Amino acid sequence: MEVAKKNIFNIFIIICWVIVVPVIAYTSAQEVKYTALLIGGVVGISVALISVLNYRAGYFISCTVALTVRLLERMSGTEIPVGVLIDAILLITLVGSLLKQEDNNIKKVDFLRDPAIITFYIYGGYILLQFFNPAFVYDRHGWTTFARVYVRNMVAMYLVMRIVRNMDDLKFYLKFWIIMLTIAAFYACIQQWFGLMPFEKAYIARYPEKFKTVLILTGIRIFSFVSDPAVFGVIMACGCIINIVLLTSSMKLISPAKKAFLVFSLILQFMALGFSGTRTAYIMVPMGLLIMVFVNMRHRNTIIGALVFVMAFLVLMFGPFHGNSTVIRMRSAFSGSEDASLNVREVNRHRIQPYIFKHPIGGGFLSCEPGSGSELDGFPPDSGYLRTVLEQGLIGLTLVLINIFIMMRYMVSNYFAARTETEKQFTLVILCVMFAIVVSMYAQESSGLIESALLYYGLNGITIKLKYLLSSPNITS
Template identity: 70%
Template sequence: MPYLAAVIWILAVPLIAYLSAMEVKYTILLMGGVIGLSLAGISIFNYRIGYYIAITIALTVRLAERMSGTELSVGVIVDGMLLITLLGSLINADDKSIRKIDFLDPLLVTFYVYIGLILLEFFNPAIHDRHGWTTFSRGLLRNFLFMFLVMKLIRNMDDLKTFFKFWIVILTLAAVYACFQQWFGLLPFEKAFIARYPEKFKTVLILTGIRIFSFMSDPAVFGLLMACGVIMNITLLTSSKALVSIRKKILLIISMVLQFMALGYSGTRTAYIMVPMGVLLMVLINLKNRNTIIGLSLFVMAFLVLMYGPFHSSPTIIRMRSAFSGSEDASMNVREVNRHRIQPYIYSHPIGGGLLSCEPGSGTELDGFPPDSGYLRTALEQGWIGLILVMINLYLLLKYAINNYFKSQTEAERQFALTTACVLFALTVSMYAQEASGLIESAMLYYGLNGIVIKTKYLSTTNVTQ
C-alpha cells in the first residue's frame, strides 16, 4: 500500500508541472484527485485509519469549500470516503469480536423497525414529491454505516481510547480555530464566501455580533460538538492518576478551556444547556467518586460566576445567560407558540407529512414550518408513530449506556462508559431544541457513540494499554 501511494505521487509530479503551465484550476483539480486517490488507497487497505480520515474530511471539508469560493458536493465527498472505508472493512475481516453481537438485540431491532417506517414513508399520501424521502434516506443510511464501522472499529479498550482521543484532538483544533476567528476576525476568504452565499449564514449575524463556526458548516453544529468535547474532558478528568496522568489531565484542562470559550463564541444556547446536563448525569452515576465531587464543586462555582458575576458588557455571556432565562427569552416563547399551534396536525397524521416536508419548497402543508427541534420534526414528518419509535430507541440506548458503566470490570471501562453515557444524554437533551442527529458533523459522533454502546455490551475481554 505505501508503494502504491508512492507510485501515484511520482506519476503526478510531471503531470502537475505540465498542467501548472496551462491553468491553475487544473492543477488544483489534479492535486485534489491525487490526494483523494491516496486517501482512498489507505482507507481500503486500513479501514481503521480510513474511518478517521472520513471523519476528518467531513468535519473540515467546509473550510476547503470556503477557500475555493464555490459550493462543493459535501455529501458526495463524505459518502465516497465512507463507501471506500466500508469496502476496506469488508475486505479486511480481522475483527472477530463483531461476531459476538446479537443482531436481534432489542436496541438493534428498534433500528430495524424504524427503517421499516422510513420505507413506508415512501408511500405517504401527504408527500408532494419523493425528493425529500430520497435525501433523508441517504443521510440515514450514511449514519447507520458510520455506526456499523464503529462497531467493527472497537475491539477493545485501546480502540475505544483511540476513538475518544481522536475526537478530543480534532475538537480542540476546531476550538483553537474558533478562538482565532473571534480574536482576530474572519479571514478574507470566509468573508467573501459569506457575501457570496448569504443564505447559508442567516444565523451567523445576530444583534450581539457574529456567531463563530470554526471550520464546520454552521455555528449550531459547531456549538453542539464543542459541548460534547467539554463533557468528554470533564468526565475523563475525574479519572485516577493511574488511568490519566497529571500531564494528560493538564492537557485535558487546556482542551476543555479552549472548547468552553469556543462554545461561548458559537452563540448556540442549546449547547450551553448540554454541558450541565452531561455533568448532571455524571454526578448521578458517579457520585461516590471523590474527583467527581471536586469537579462538581468547581463547575457549580464557575457556573454561578458566569450567571451572576459583574459581566454586563460581554455579548457572549449575555447570550449564555439567556439560555437559562426561560420565559424571559422572546425567541424561546415563539418556539413554544409554534409547537402548541401545530399539535392538532400531529394528532391527525400518525405517520406525519412526509420526510423533509418542513423544508421550504416541499409543497406540503408543512412547507416552511420551523420545527426548531429534532423531536418536533420527527413528530411532524414521521408522525406520532415515528416519535414513539425514536423515544423507545433513545430509552434503550441510554439504558444500555448506563448498564455498561455498572457492569464494567476496570476503571478504564467505567470511565469510557461514563463518557459515552454523558455525551449521549446531552445530545438527547439537545434534540429538544436542535436537530443534533440530523446534522452531518454531530450525527457522526452521535451514531458513533451508538455503535460504542452496542459493541461495549458484547465485549467480554479487555486490552488496555496504560
C-alpha cells in the same frame, strides 16, 4: 504464490506510475482549474486506496474531512457536495472493512437478535414505507436525501463497531475527538479575537442564505471550520463534557501532564462554546455533568468537580458581566420565559399540534424545508423531536424514542458492568455525552448534521459493541 502476488502488485504500481507521471506533467501545464482538479483527483485516489487498505484510517479520515471540509469550501469560494463526499469515503471504507476477513472481532455482535440493532432495522423499514407517504407523492427528493443520510449513519455506526475492539481502541477514538475539537476551539477563538478571515467574509457575502443565524443582536456567532454555529456549539458542549469527566479520573489512569492538556482543551472549548452563541449547547454541559454526579457521587474527584462547576456557573449567571454579549447570550439560555425567541418557539409548537394529530405518518421527509411545497413549507421546527413528529408522524417519533430508550439503557448497563476504572470512566463519558445530546434534541436538531451525527452514531456503535466486549473476560488488549 505469495511471491507471485507481490510481483504482480509491483508491476501494477510501475505501470500506474508510467501512465500517471506524464498525465500529471501535462495537466499541470494547463489552466489553474485543471491543476486544482488534478490535485483533488490525486488526493481522492490516495484517500480511496488508504481507506480500502486500512479501514480504521479510512474512518478517521472521513471524520476529519467532515469536520474540516467546510474550511476548504470557504477558501475556494464555491459550494462542495459535502454529503456526497463523506458518503463516498465511508462506502469505500466499508468495502475495505468487508475485505478484511481476518478481523473476526465484529462477530461478537449479534446483528440478528440484538434489541437495539433491531430498532434500527425497524426504523429503516419505516423509512422505506415513507416512500409511499401520500403527503409528498409529487416530490421524492426529501425521501431520497433522508434515506441516503440514514444509510450513511448506519455505515458509520457499523465501522465504529468494527474499529473498537478493546479499551485501547476506544481510548484512541476519544483522543481523536478531543484533539479535533481542541483544534476547532482554537480556530474559533482566533475568529473571535481577530475577526473572520477575508475568505470567510467573502463566502458569507456570496451565500448569505447559509449564514442567516450567524448575525444576531449581540454580535457574530462563531462557527470555526464547521458548517454553522449551531452544530459547532453542540460538538463543543460534547467536548467539554468529555474533558470534565476524564479530569475526574485518578492519576493512575490519566497522568498529570495529560490532565494539564485536558484543562487547556476544556478552557478553549468552553470559550468557543460561549462564542458559538448556541443556547442549547449551554444547557447540554450541566445536563451531561448531572448524570456524572448521579452515577459517580461516591468519588471525591466527582464532588470536587461538581462544586467547581457550580461555583463557575453562579459567577457566570450573577457576576458583574453586564456588558459582555457572550455572557448575556449564555444567561438567556437559563432565563426561561424572559427570553422572547424561546417564547416564539413555544408558540409555534402549540400552533402546529393539530397538524400532528391529523397526520400520524407525518408530512414526509424534509417537508419543513422552505420550498418543499407541503403544508409545512418553511415551518421552523427548532427541535429534532418536533421535526421527527412533523415529518414522520407519531409513529416515527415513537420508533425514535424506543431506540433512544434502549440505547440509554445499554449505556447504564455498560457502566455498571464495567470492572476496571478505565472501563468505568470511558463508559461514563459515553453515557454523559449521549444524555446531553438526547436532551439537546428537544431544542436543536443535534443528530441531523454531519459533524454531530458522526459523533452521535459513533457513540451508539460503541455502546452496542461494549455490551458484548464487557461480557468478555479480558478486553484491555
